[in-house]
Amino acid sequence: MKFSKKALSTLGIILAVAAFLVSADLANAAEKKVKWKLAMTWGTNLSPFTDGVANMAKMVETMSDGNFTIRIDSSNKHKSPFGVLDMVKLGQYDMGHSASYYWKGKDLALLPLTTMPFGMTAPEQYSWFYHGGGMALMQKAYAKHNVLSFPGGNTGAQMGGWFAKEINSLEDLKGLKMRIPGFAGEVLANLGLTVTNIAVGELYMALERGTIDALEWVGPGMDIKMGFHKIAPYYYTGWHEPATELQFLVNQKKFNTLSDKNKKILTVAMKLAAYDMYIQNYHMSSVAWSQIEKDFPNIKVRTFPKEVMDAMKAENKKLLAEKTQTNPMLKEILDSQQGYSKQAREWTKISDYSYLRDNI
């Protein structure tokens, strides 16, 4: 049997394509069955935090044609809400979802990767993360834990909290018992408050019984389900958590075992889920606030008097100066944030701030 040159070259092309398809199929097969586990700090159904995590996992599954799946364990299952960093570090979980300021006692340098009192707003902070060197600093800070960290959704500006009584002076703060975590808790403790940490499920009862006089949680969208507006009439505006960013944590070694395609899929899904959580939170708060205003007209929104705000700012500055002295990583992150914020704030002033000031 004789073949023309043309027929032979066509046959060659067909064989080459077939070989490529087989190898592509093998590559696909190799990608199959990536099954990860994620531990969240949160219990089940804590919208929008848990929605964001579920969205991320769903996107990963869809984009990978079902080859890469992530099982989500809430704290009801793993029983260790504040053990997420350790569990991801040790590889007991491939991934986690939490907030960097929960590791304050373990590694203080991680704290400002969530938010800082009097720090940046969410758009400013996202600019810092993605375009101002924040991501590189975050990976540097987490490297010693063998963990990668990615922005995991933002609450936006949080409210300063629910207070049983009005705060008219610095004196009114003294002796007040308040639940407020993070760096802000230390600031207030130095101003004479008794800062307590009470399990989330017991907060309502503690406020109702007067075990505490005040507490902060998040904002209307998440506060409304807790019912605080029924028992504390003063709702203060925020200063302590202007842009609380949550975090996806990924075990560094496990991330390295992923194909380039799965790495890309995971990274894109985390970024999109984070953005979506931020806007879901905004939406939930606007809906919840209009509901509270309508049903509870006795609620009074207040801003801390200038005397109190100035004292909080001064105490915050003093504490930061103390802590950065012995912690070069913390100093590097705070210097970067403060430098970036100075520039970004000038733009915020003549854009969003001016617009709102002149149109409300």
Ligand code: CA
């Ligand atoms: Ca809070």
